[in-house]
Amino acid sequence: MPLLTPETVRQVLHDMWGYDVAGDDAERIANMAGALATGARHLSSLGLAGIEPPFGYPMLIADAARLAAEKR
Amino acid sequence: MAHPYEELLSLDVARLAEKLRAREISPVELTEAYLDRIARTDEKIRAYITVTGDLARKSARKAEREIVAGKWRGPFHGVPIALKDLCYTKGIRTTGGSKILADFKPDHDSTVWSRLSRAGAILLGKLNLHEFAYGISSSNPHWGIVRNPYALDRIPGGSSGGSAAAIVSRSAAATIGTDTGGSIRIPATLCGCIGLKPTWSRVSRHGVLPLAYTLDHVGPITRTVRDAALMLGVIAGYDRNDSTSSRERVPDYTASLDAGIEGMRIGVIRELNDGLSDDVRRSFDAALAQLGSLGASVDEVSIASLPLAGMVNSVITLAEAIEIHEESMLTRAADYGTDVRRLLEAGMMANAVSYIRAQRARARIVADALGALEGRDVLVAPASAIPAPRIGEDRLLDSSGGAVDGVAAILRFTSPFDVTGQPALAIPTGLSGEGLPLAMQIIGRPFDEARVLRVAAAYENARGAIPPPPAL
Numbered sequence: 001m002p003l004l005t006p007e008t009v010r011q012v013l014h015d016m017w018g019y020d021v022a023g024d025d026a027e028r029i030a031n032m033a034g035a036l037a038t039g040a041r042h043l044s045s046l047g048l049a050g051i052e053p054p055f056g057y058p059m060l061i062a063d064a065a066r067l068a069a070e071k072r
Numbered sequence: 073m074a075h076p077y078e079e080l081l082s083l084d085v086a087r088l089a090e091k092l093r094a095r096e097i098s099p100v101e102l103t104e105a106y107l108d109r110i111a112r113t114d115e116k117i118r119a120y121i122t123v124t125g126d127l128a129r130k131s132a133r134k135a136e137r138e139i140v141a142g143k144w145r146g147p148f149h150g151v152p153i154a155l156k157d158l159c160y161t162k163g164i165r166t167t168g169g170s171k172i173l174a175d176f177k178p179d180h181d182s183t184v185w186s187r188l189s190r191a192g193a194i195l196l197g198k199l200n201l202h203e204f205a206y207g208i209s210s211s212n213p214h215w216g217i218v219r220n221p222y223a224l225d226r227i228p229g230g231s232s233g234g235s236a237a238a239i240v241s242r243s244a245a246a247t248i249g250t251d252t253g254g255s256i257r258i259p260a261t262l263c264g265c266i267g268l269k270p271t272w273s274r275v276s277r278h279g280v281l282p283l284a285y286t287l288d289h290v291g292p293i294t295r296t297v298r299d300a301a302l303m304l305g306v307i308a309g310y311d312r313n314d315s316t317s318s319r320e321r322v323p324d325y326t327a328s329l330d331a332g333i334e335g336m337r338i339g340v341i342r343e344l345n346d347g348l349s350d351d352v353r354r355s356f357d358a359a360l361a362q363l364g365s366l367g368a369s370v371d372e373v374s375i376a377s378l379p380l381a382g383m384v385n386s387v388i389t390l391a392e393a394i395e396i397h398e399e400s401m402l403t404r405a406a407d408y409g410t411d412v413r414r415l416l417e418a419g420m421m422a423n424a425v426s427y428i429r430a431q432r433a434r435a436r437i438v439a440d441a442l443g444a445l446e447g448r449d450v451l452v453a454p455a456s457a458i459p460a461p462r463i464g465e466d467r468l469l470d471s472s473g474g475a476v477d478g479v480a481a482i483l484r485f486t487s488p489f490d491v492t493g494q495p496a497l498a499i500p501t502g503l504s505g506e507g508l509p510l511a512m513q514i515i516g517r518p519f520d521e522a523r524v525l526r527v528a529a530a531y532e533n534a535r536g537a538i539p540p541p542p543a544l
Contacts, residue, residue, distance in 0.1 A: 004421070013420050019402060025414055033421035036390065039383040040426030043433040046377055053431040054286070062315035069312075 004034035077105035081242040085299040088245060089147035092139060099139065099150030103132035103194050106152040110196065110243045113544045116224060117241050118216035119234040121157045121167055123197040128152065131194045138192070147302045149192030154244040156235050157198035158205055159185050159290075160279035168281045169201040169231075171214045171407045172400050182279030183311045184248055184290050191306045196244055199234030203412045205250055205283045206393060207231060208258050208482060211463055213409040219463070220263055221541040222508055226460035229262035229482070231255040235293045236263035240541055246299055248307075250280060251289040253385050254486025257498035257513060260293055262460040264500045264509030264538055266528070267293045268300040271518045272493030273318040275304070276311035284392035285316075286431070287385065287490045297499065297529040301325035304521060320519050328522055329529040334367030336527065337448040341515075343378040344453035344485055351504035356454045359501040359512050359531065363452070366530050373444045373451065377437045381488035382480075384437065387422070387430040388491075394419030438492045442517065450527050451515040455498040457481040459508035485513065495521045499528050500538050509538065 006026035013019045013029075021029065080102060083091070091097045107125050114120050135150035157167050160178035167173045181189070189195070200218045202210045210218035210233025218233035220226040221241040228237040232249030236259030239247055249256040251269040260267025268291045275290040282288055292303035305325050311317045340360065348356065364370050394401065397416050405413055444451060461478045489496040496515045504510055514531075516524040 009421060013417065017402065017420055019405070019417075019420065021417060025417060028414055029418045029421060032418040036383065036387050036418075037423060037426055039380075040387050040429050043380060043384070043429050046380065046433055046436045048429065048432045048436065051432045051435045053428055054434055055431075059315060066312065066315050 004030040004037075006030050009033070077108060080105050081109055084295040085147060085151050085246050085302055086296065088151055089149070092150045093144050095139065099132040099135040099194060100129070102150065103128050103152050103196075106196055106243060106245070113241050113243055116219060116544055117221060117237050117243070118200055118218050119238040119241060119243055120154070120197045121169065121200050121215045121234070122165055124164060124195050127164070128194050128196050135192050135194065145190075145192040146306070148188060148306060150194065151192070151245050152194040152196045153188060153246045153248075154196045154199050154235070154238055155185055155248045156201055156232050156250055158201065158250055158281040159198075159248060161185055161195065161198065164198065166198065166281070167215065168205070169203045169212050169215055172404055174214070178279065180279060183276035183313060184280065184307050187307050188248075199232070199238055199247060201234055202231035202255075203409045204281070204397070205231040205252060205255055206412045206415055208254065208479060209463070210234065210259070217463060220460050221544065222264060223460065223506070225462050226508065227262065227463050229259035229460065232293060233259045236260050236265055236267065239263070239265045239293055239295055241544060246295070246303055247293045249291060249293045250283075251291060251490060252283045252287045252389060253483055253490055256289070256291050256293060257455055257486050257496060258482055260498040261455040261500075261511035262509060264503075264511070264541070265293060265295060266297055266300045267291070267498040268304060268521070268525075269489065269496045270304060270308065270521055271318070271495045273316050274320070274495075274519065274521070275307050276309075276314040276317045278311055278313035278317075282392075282396055284389040286392065287388055289490065297497075297525055297532050298326060298329055300497070301329060301525045318519070323522055325522050325525055328526045331526055332366065333363065333527050333530045336368040336450070338363055338368045338370045338527070339373035339444055339448040339451045340370060341378065341444070341451050341453045342372050342374045343376075345372070347457050347481070348454055349458045351459060352454050352457055352510055355501040355504075355510040356512055359535075360452070362534050363527075363531060366534055368527075373448065375437075375440045375444045377433075377440045378488050380433065381437050381491045382484055384430045384433050384491050385487040387426050390415065390419040391422040391427040394422065434491055437488070441492045441494060445517055449523055453513050453515070454485055455511040455513045456485055459504045459506070459510055489513070489515055494518055495524050497524050497528050499532060501535070502538055507539075
C-alpha cells in the first residue's frame with residue numbers, strides 16, 4: 001500500500017498545484033488517496049489484458065464534427 | 073381542515089394529464105396550487121433554491137390557451153415540474169448548489185429542460201442539492217439543509233435531495249435529478265418515491281453541470297412508475313449537442329406497463345444481499361416474495377467483480393471532478409463547502425494510472441453484470457442498507473451495535489450501476505419501524521428501461537400505496 005503521509009500530500013499539492021492544504025485536511029486526503037491508489041492497483045486482478053479504456057475514436061470524431069458545425 | 077388544493081396536489085402526472093386534457097382543471101389553477109404549496113412548506117423542507125413563480129404563471133396561461141384551443145402537446149402539457157439546479161435554464165440562475173455559481177445565468181437551456189418545455193411542462197423552479205452533486209446528504213452549506221419530509225431531522229439523500237423531497241412534500245408533480253454514484257436513486261429511496269437512472273447516454277447531458285463526464289446520468293424522480301415512464305419518453309433520445317448521447321430508438325415506455333411479470337426471471341444480486349439493517353432485510357424479503365407471488369421466478373445470482381465497482385466509481389469521479397473544478401479550486405477554494413472541498417483536494421492526488429485502470433476495469437464489471445442477466449429479465453437488490461440517517465450523522469450503529477459508515481452503507485448499493493451504465497430504478501418497499509421509507513432497485517440490460525419499468529409497475533400495483541409523510 002502506498003504510504004502517503006500528510007506531509008507528502010502538502011508537498012505535492014503545493015509543488016504541483018500551488019495549493020496549500022489547511023489543518024488536518026492533509027491527513028484525510030492522504031488516507032483517501034492512498035486507499036484509492038492501492039485499490040486501483042488491485043484492479044489488475046480482474047484480468048484486464050486486452051481491455052481498452054472506454055473512450056474510442058468514434059467519440060472523438062463526433063465531438064470534432066459538433067465543434068466544426070458550431071464554427072460554421 | 074384540508075386545504076382546497078390537497079386533492080390536486082396528490083395526483084400523479086398521468087392523472088393530471090387526463091384532467092388537464094379534459095379541461096376538468098386548468099394549468100393556471102394547478103400552478104397556483106403548487107406555488108401555494110411551496111410557499112407553505114418550503115421554509116421547512118428547503119427543496120427549492122429558486123422559485124420561478126412569474127415564469128410559471130405565464131407559462132400556465134399559455135398552456136391553458138393552447139389546451140382550450142385543442143392543441144394538446146402530451147402528458148406534460150400544463151404540468152408543474154422542477155429541475156435539479158444543475159440543469160441550465162436560460163436567463164434563470166443555475167447555481168449547482170454552490171456559492172461559486174450563485175449568480176450564474178446560462179445563455180441557453182439544458183436539453184432536458186428544452187425537451188420538457190417543448191412538451192408543455194411548467195417550470196416551478198430550481199431544486200436544492202448537495203453542492204455540485206458531490207455528496208449524498210443534500211445538507212447544503214450555501215442554500216440550506218434539505219430535509220426529509222418523513223422526518224425533518226433526517227437527510228433526504230442526495231445529491232438530488234431537493235428533487236425527491238419536492239415530490240414527497242408535494243411541491244412539484246415531477247422532477248429531474250442526476251446520478252453519478254446514486255444521486256437519483258438514493259434520495260428516491262430515502263424519501264419514498266420513484267427514481268430512474270436510465271442507461272448512460274440515453275438522456276442528453278448537454279447543459280447539465282458535470283460531476284464526472286463518464287458516469288453522469290440524467291433522469292426522472294416521480295410519484296409513480298408510470299410518471300417515470302412518461303417523463304423518460306420526453307427526455308430520452310439523441311441530441312446533437314451531446315456527442316455521447318445514444319441514437320438508440322426511444323420506445324413507448326408506457327406500452328408494457330400493464331403486461332405483468334408472469335413467467336419473468338429475476339436475479340437477486342448476491343453481493344448486495346448482506347449487511348442490511350433488520351428493517352431493510354424484512355422489507356426486501358417481502359418485496360421478493362411479492363414478485364414471486366406475481367408469477368416471476370426469483371433466484372440468486374453472483375456478479376463477482378461488483379464489490380470493486382464502488383472503488384472504480386470513486387477513482388473515476390475524483391479524477392474527472394478535479395479536472396472540472398480545477399480553476400475554481402485554485403482561485404476560490406474557500407467558497408466550497410468543507411466536504412466537497414476535501415473530495416476535490418483528494419482528486420488533486422489522483423494519478424493517471426489509477427484513472428485509466430479504473431476505466432478499463434469497467435468492461436470486466438459490465439461483462440459480469442450482463443452475464444448475470446443471461447436467462448434473466450432483470451436483477452434486483454436493496455437500494456440502501458439503511459433508512460435515512462439523521463442530519464450530520466456520519467457514523468451509524470448496525471443491528472449488532474457495530475459502527476458503520478453511513479455513506480458507504482448507501483453508496484455500495486447504487487454506485488456499481490453508474491459504473492456499468494445499466495438502467496436502475498429505485499422503488500419504495502415500505503416503511504421502517506420508525507416510519508422511514510425503504511426501497512429496492514430493479515436493474516436491467518442497457519437500453520432496456522421498458523422491462524425495468526414493467527417489473528416496477530407490476531410490483532407497485534401489487535404493493536399498494538405506502539403511507540404518506542406526516543402533514544407539514
